[in-house]
Amino acid sequence: VTAGPDLPPTVGIVGGGQLARMLLPAAARLDLPVVLLAAADDAAAPFCRALITGVPDAAGLRALAEACDVLTVEHELVDLDALETLEAEGHVVRPSAATLRVATDKVRQRELLGPAGVPVAPWCVARQVDDVVAFAGEHGWPLVLKRPRGGYDGRGVYVARDADQAREVLAEVDGPVLVEPQLPLQHELAVLAVRRPGGEVALYPPVLTDQQDGMCREVLAPAPLPDRHVEEAQRIARMVVETVGVVGILAIELFLSGDRILLNELAARPHNAGHVTIEGSATSQFENHLRAVADLPLGSTRSLAPAVMVNVVGVEDDPRGHLADALAVDEVHVHLYGKGFRPGRKLGHVTAVGPDLDGALDRARRAAAALDHGDPS
Amino acid sequence: VTAGPDLPPTVGIVGGGQLARMLLPAAARLDLPVVLLAAADDAAAPFCRALITGVPDAAGLRALAEACDVLTVEHELVDLDALETLEAEGHVVRPSAATLRVATDKVRQRELLGPAGVPVAPWCVARQVDDVVAFAGEHGWPLVLKRPRGGYDGRGVYVARDADQAREVLAEVDGPVLVEPQLPLQHELAVLAVRRPGGEVALYPPVLTDQQDGMCREVLAPAPLPDRHVEEAQRIARMVVETVGVVGILAIELFLSGDRILLNELAARPHNAGHVTIEGSATSQFENHLRAVADLPLGSTRSLAPAVMVNVVGVEDDPRGHLADALAVDEVHVHLYGKGFRPGRKLGHVTAVGPDLDGALDRARRAAAALDHGDPS
Numbered sequence: 001v002t003a004g005p006d007l008p009p010t011v012g013i014v015g016g017g018q019l020a021r022m023l024l025p026a027a028a029r030l031d032l033p034v035v036l037l038a039a040a041d042d043a044a045a046p047f048c049r050a051l052i053t054g055v056p057d058a059a060g061l062r063a064l065a066e067a068c069d070v071l072t073v074e075h076e077l078v079d080l081d082a083l084e085t086l087e088a089e090g091h092v093v094r095p096s097a098a099t100l101r102v103a104t105d106k107v108r109q110r111e112l113l114g115p116a117g118v119p120v121a122p123w124c125v126a127r128q129v130d131d132v133v134a135f136a137g138e139h140g141w142p143l144v145l146k147r148p149r150g151g152y153d154g155r156g157v158y159v160a161r162d163a164d165q166a167r168e169v170l171a172e173v174d175g176p177v178l179v180e181p182q183l184p185l186q187h188e189l190a191v192l193a194v195r196r197p198g199g200e201v202a203l204y205p206p207v208l209t210d211q212q213d214g215m216c217r218e219v220l221a222p223a224p225l226p227d228r229h230v231e232e233a234q235r236i237a238r239m240v241v242e243t244v245g246v247v248g249i250l251a252i253e254l255f256l257s258g259d260r261i262l263l264n265e266l267a268a269r270p271h272n273a274g275h276v277t278i279e280g281s282a283t284s285q286f287e288n289h290l291r292a293v294a295d296l297p298l299g300s301t302r303s304l305a306p307a308v309m310v311n312v313v314g315v316e317d318d319p320r321g322h323l324a325d326a327l328a329v330d331e332v333h334v335h336l337y338g339k340g341f342r343p344g345r346k347l348g349h350v351t352a353v354g355p356d357l358d359g360a361l362d363r364a365r366r367a368a369a370a371l372d373h374g375d376p377s
Numbered sequence: 378v379t380a381g382p383d384l385p386p387t388v389g390i391v392g393g394g395q396l397a398r399m400l401l402p403a404a405a406r407l408d409l410p411v412v413l414l415a416a417a418d419d420a421a422a423p424f425c426r427a428l429i430t431g432v433p434d435a436a437g438l439r440a441l442a443e444a445c446d447v448l449t450v451e452h453e454l455v456d457l458d459a460l461e462t463l464e465a466e467g468h469v470v471r472p473s474a475a476t477l478r479v480a481t482d483k484v485r486q487r488e489l490l491g492p493a494g495v496p497v498a499p500w501c502v503a504r505q506v507d508d509v510v511a512f513a514g515e516h517g518w519p520l521v522l523k524r525p526r527g528g529y530d531g532r533g534v535y536v537a538r539d540a541d542q543a544r545e546v547l548a549e550v551d552g553p554v555l556v557e558p559q560l561p562l563q564h565e566l567a568v569l570a571v572r573r574p575g576g577e578v579a580l581y582p583p584v585l586t587d588q589q590d591g592m593c594r595e596v597l598a599p600a601p602l603p604d605r606h607v608e609e610a611q612r613i614a615r616m617v618v619e620t621v622g623v624v625g626i627l628a629i630e631l632f633l634s635g636d637r638i639l640l641n642e643l644a645a646r647p648h649n650a651g652h653v654t655i656e657g658s659a660t661s662q663f664e665n666h667l668r669a670v671a672d673l674p675l676g677s678t679r680s681l682a683p684a685v686m687v688n689v690v691g692v693e694d695d696p697r698g699h700l701a702d703a704l705a706v707d708e709v710h711v712h713l714y715g716k717g718f719r720p721g722r723k724l725g726h727v728t729a730v731g732p733d734l735d736g737a738l739d740r741a742r743r744a745a746a747a748l749d750h751g752d753p754s
Contacts, residue, residue, distance in 0.1 A: 006697075006698035006699070007697050007698060008697065008700050021405065024402075024424070025401075025402035025405070028398065028402070028424055028715075029710075029711065029712050029713070030700060030704075030711060030713060031697055031700075031713035031714070031715045031725075046425075046426035046427075047401070047405055047424055047425075047426065048423075048424075049423035049424065050423075282708050291704060296700060296701050296704050297701060297704045297705045299704065299708075300707055300708050302708070304681070320383075320384050320385065320408055321383035321384060322383075323385050323407060323408075323673060324673050324674060327407075327668060327673050327674045327676065328674045330677055331659050331676075331677045331679070333406075334406065334407060335406050336406070336407060336408035337408070338405075338408045348408075
């Protein structure tokens with residue numbers, strides 16, 4: 001709406017959490033105008049040039065679309081039918097509603113990507129306990145049952161050790177579940193890819209993600225893995241990007257099980273596994289997401305040095321009260337999201353870069369611990 | 378005003394230009410609350426949590442002081458008497474009004490720092506042309522005549538080749554001028570220092586600053602100079618910081634003339650010579666200024682790699698129209714300040730980091746040129 005023939009587009013962002021909060025400085029640096037659709041007390045709301053107060057329903061999305069040239073998302077809890085209507089009317093949505101339908105549905109991901117050659121674990125969709133028992137007959141217990149949509153940070157993922165437990169999960173989910181064997185996992189990996197509308201793609205080096213109770217806790221970048229695993233992860237990521245045809249950042253979460261790398265799930269937005277790129281890479285995931293969405297040349301995804309990110313998840317105290325203790329740790333980058341303290345809530349993260357992964361991990365852990373409960377010494 | 382016993386203070390920033398615009402993301406990352414005193418259309422105004430619309434006169438400064446726990450400045454065109462009154466009433470001002478009086482007056486700088494052992498060129502204060510002629514009798518023509526206060530980006534600096542030219546300058550300045558010999562300059566340098574209230578000091582490595590018509594155009598960091606010059610610059614910087622007793626960033630601009638390093642001038646705020654620290658140093662000058670002002674531990678000033686900054690100064694076109702051309706240059710960091718195009722105006726800067734100064738300089742120059750007039754190829 002503000003864009004002249006040569007001026008960059010106004011970007012509308014759906015959502016005002018920490019991802020939007022980290023997108024905003026990247027947009028300001030490039031002087032890309034941004035409009036946010038968020039609640040007034042969201043983490044990013046105080047820092048944006050223009051705020052539309054609302055939720056991502058049909059009305060909110062329409063208001064945002066009318067205030068911007070290109071619409072993107074920082075979370076996926078969006079009314080996709082409304083988004084499709086806006087696309088049909090000519091509004092530019094990146095990633096598209098079609099991409100978001102894939103990225104928000106673990107069953108669709110497998111239906112689409114399995115036949116395209118992406119390695120996936122055996123799976124089925126179970127509507128009743130007999131389906132689960134039949135799958136167990138082939139693959140054994142325990143099984144992992146997942147809500148196909150809406151889960152994140154470990155929510156919506158269950159382990160069933162027998163038919164009774166499977167029945168309980170089905171009752172709780174109250175709908176079809178995705179069933180997979182519980183794999184012996186060495187590692188969880190993520191590859192962040194970024195794609196421009198014309199097809200230009202850049203991949204960040206694979207990272208190792210350490211999960212606890214399904215929530216990302218630590219990221220090591222680049223992943224300290226043998227070349228063959230790194231190359232296989234990149235091969236899979238490239239296949240996924242080409243098949244999905246995203247615009248913007250696509251986070252491709254993978255399992256390393258035995259000697260095989262398998263698809264876990266996708267997210268079509270900047271991702272926790274990519275926060276480490278702010279200081280650890282030549283171009284951050286946030287800037288590259290905006291470059292892609294605004295159809296500008298992508299920036300280098302080169303890793304500058306071994307880097308580590310540790311999430312600050314609320315346990316004891318509000319980290320704002322322990323900032324001095326954390327900053328007393330040398331060479332760490334403290335990011336706080338301005339969110340109120342609640343046990344188990346992601347409140348921030350700490351990144352440390354170089355000279356090696358062990359040193360960086362030690363510093364980042366000490367600062368993250370200090371943010372939670374004070375002096376690390 | 379918002380700070381509890383353990384919570385970080387609310388920082389009030391006087392000014393809304395590009396320096397404030399770059400301070401704000403550093404504050405957001407640490408979740409330091411910020412209030413800005415600025416005009417509504419200033420570069421930083423759209424990005425702050427809380428804005429007081431106004432100018433830095435007695436009323437504006439009081440309104441800001443009452444809304445924050447600690448007040449700092451991003452420019453020095455501030456009513457210092459009013460600031461002193463606020464200090465006397467118990468408001469915390471960092472740097473202090475006394476420091477700002479030194480940092481805004483080239484004559485005071487010499488009066489204070491010369492006797493403290495800081496090398497300065499011969500100088501005098503001239504009120505009439507006879508004073509200049511007498512100084513020329515000792516040091517020869519041409520001479521450099523400087524407005525003691527209020528000059529920046531080369532404004533307020535004049536060269537006089539004879540008594541007639543000196544008379545013209547005195548008539549224009551309409552007040553006393555600082556007179557110095559025109560030194561044979563090899564280089565201009567800057568050392569950024571940062572000091573906490575308790576006395577903790579950190580120095581960034583000296584940088585080379587390339588000036589054109591008195592305006593900073595390029596910065597090479599760290600300065601590619603022999604060790605003895607680097608050490609001498611650091612020795613002088615440390616002496617200056619201890620004597621001035623600043624809180625926050627102090628930019629110490631120096632001349633390298635012959636084999637001597639001499640004081641040029643000071644600025645008690647983040648400085649153009651330090652923009653390169655955003656991507657080139659372990660902690661940016663903006664974060665360290667805020668850490669010092671909020672009395673938090675200082676961050677490492679280590680240089681990550683040879684780095685170059687090139688200012689984007691308006692010549693042909695609005696850089697917003699050439700963003701794609703600039704981003705097509707690999708591994709550059711484009712910073713646009715959101716200021717309207719005007720020839721000669723600083724509109725942004727480009728930083729390039731590593732692997733060596735020559736490569737970084739080439740990339741940063743190409744991107745800066747592209748921002749001004751399009752495709753660099």
